[in-house]
Amino acid sequence: MSERRLAWFEWIGWFGLLALVTAILIAIRPHLNVTYVALAYLLVVQGGSARRGRPLGLALAAVAFLGFDYFFLPPFGTLTIQDPLNWFVLLAFLATSVLSAQLLYRAQAEAADARQRAAEIDRLASLGAETLSTARAEDALVAIASVIRASLSLDSCRLYVADATSHEVRLVAQSGESSEASAIDHTVVERAAHEGRDAAELMDGSSTGDAPIELLARQELAPPRVRAFIRPLQARGRTVGVLRIARAAGLSPSPAEMRVLDALAYYAALGIERARLVAEAERAQLLQEAHRAKDAVLASVSHDLRTPLTTIKGLAHEIAAGGDDRADVIEEEADRLARFVAQMLDLSRITTGAAAPNIQPNEAEDLLGAAAQQATGRLAGRELRITTDAGEALLFGTFDFSETLRAVVNLIDNAVKYSPAGAPIDLSARLDGEWLVFSVADRGPGVPRTERERIFEPFYTKPGARSGSPDVGGAGLGLSIARGIATAQGGGLDVADRPGGGSVFSLRVPAIPSAALDKFSKS
């Protein structure tokens, strides 16, 4: 059914109702006071006004006015009125019905207005959604800033990004004139970010954080006092940025405009959060590419240095076999260079974090055995004694086996370098709280307290190192590599005095608690 025909049926319906009410009132006329008649008619008129607006209301009021006079004011059946008081009743009725029809019209107009504003917010919201999908996150922020400026008739709208920890702010988007830029008080913006509270700049140049919203609300009536309003933007429970809106003639937003501002500020917060996440993802990707580049450089340097060393060693070996013992020196020096290259590569790999450790549950005795095997031939005639305090119990830790082995072998090399000839080196593993500790103990000169941290720096050589001792560790990189390996696995490496003389280097990695190992003992 068309809207027009529906309207016609409603008009007919309301006049039918008016006729019905008149008929009932006529039937009980002897018992009625004119007041009841006026009230009954008024109800019908107001009902009609509410349903179909002012035209029906006024038409019903006119017909009811005539019906009232004709049927209910003596003499009945005529439009004349005897009692002058009844004139008053009739006019009062007419005035009331017209007035109520008018008032209802106003209320309905306001409702329509509200619906329109809701639609406007909807449009802005969808605009926000569109801007959020722009290619560059910063473009979306510029779009949001100009939408805010246009919706509230502002001179300028600025969006700042706030650092999560330092609360430092940085302008990311602005719409509107920049002549005002020099006058902007950044401390107000920063304070808003830091405290997470609204703030306002007043016409006289001062600022306040004291109930700025109430100040704004009051402006509609009084002369404006606020020229800029600053609001921290929150996303996922923390301040991600700041919104600053300004108007040189003073801000005087209507309640509706304040609602629009709230909605748009929310989108600005989401936009800033998105920009931040995009930037983070880009940085992560750059880091990854940098890691890949480092891996490639290390691999190629490794290849380019090791291949000629292989040739030098091989040829020196051949010449030595022919009886020239100078070739032995060449081979030894090539070995020394090879170790140095290996350590340089280890160090750069560790310090640049080029390779993530492959952390697995590993068993301590297994590592001690592998360390003993690798140390064979590097002990310069010393004995390597191995002890564990575990007995039958399992000693497990979570660590990268190869890396930790390299660290322990470096510690053994270091012990060989600084112990007197013939003094045994002690290698042990034990559980210490939540740590699995590998210790290498020597009978060397020990490390003075003041040197205890410095010895782990790259290229450090102890003042007491004898130049004549076999150079196993290269250029003082062994300890810093060992510590780097331990740290990269969440552990550490320290040195302490050994009772009876010498040093103990203790490398710790996370242990697996013995309770977690019970199931293995049963199987």
Next chain:
Amino acid sequence: MANDVVLVVDDEPQIRRVVRNVLASDTTRVIEAATARDAIDLAAAERPALIVLDLGLPDASGADVCREIRAWSQAPIIVLSARHSDQEKVALLDAGADDYVTKPFSPGELQARVRAQLRRARLAPAAGAGQVITIGDLVIDPVKPSVKKADVPVHLTKIEWELLRTLLKHAGRTLTHQQLFRAVWGNSSGDMQQYLRVHVRSLRRKLESDPVRPRMIVTEPGVGYRFENEP
């Protein structure tokens, strides 16, 4: 001794020269290839007893060459490279390589590895036939099955037996953690790393004369374990 042919594959002539000088002898003839293509052709034509393969070939990855040769040849492959990460070693072993040597290697080291692989390859048909194995004071009879250490019977659990049998079957060859776990347990889920290490430890404690310095069940760091029957 039979005349062995060893194929050396490296794109750098100096390295080929060093390897040739180390390996060539009255009983060993060395042939050379500079590319993966030539290597595969030569391997097919000459049927070498062993292949020394450099990983940094210009025309193919070392793992691919391993796989291709392994598809039709059982000749041991020893890989040469400037540096192997643990993952690379595992991948190479899975691709069919038998051993790897890091540059710069000493001639003696390469010689020893090559000899070990040739010996293993020659014995391969006999291995796993179930004959009694004697290593020092240890006597292993895989058929009965029984283990005696200095004439005293050693009790092994079912899993320890499976582990020992797997290692013996591939004696001299490094088995990755995955390969061992699959052979012994049949799958590789759960706390594989821990189970394997627990049983290797108990096996060492029963068989090795010094379990902290194993001579038979040798750890290949970050890769797996190897049984050395001639320690």
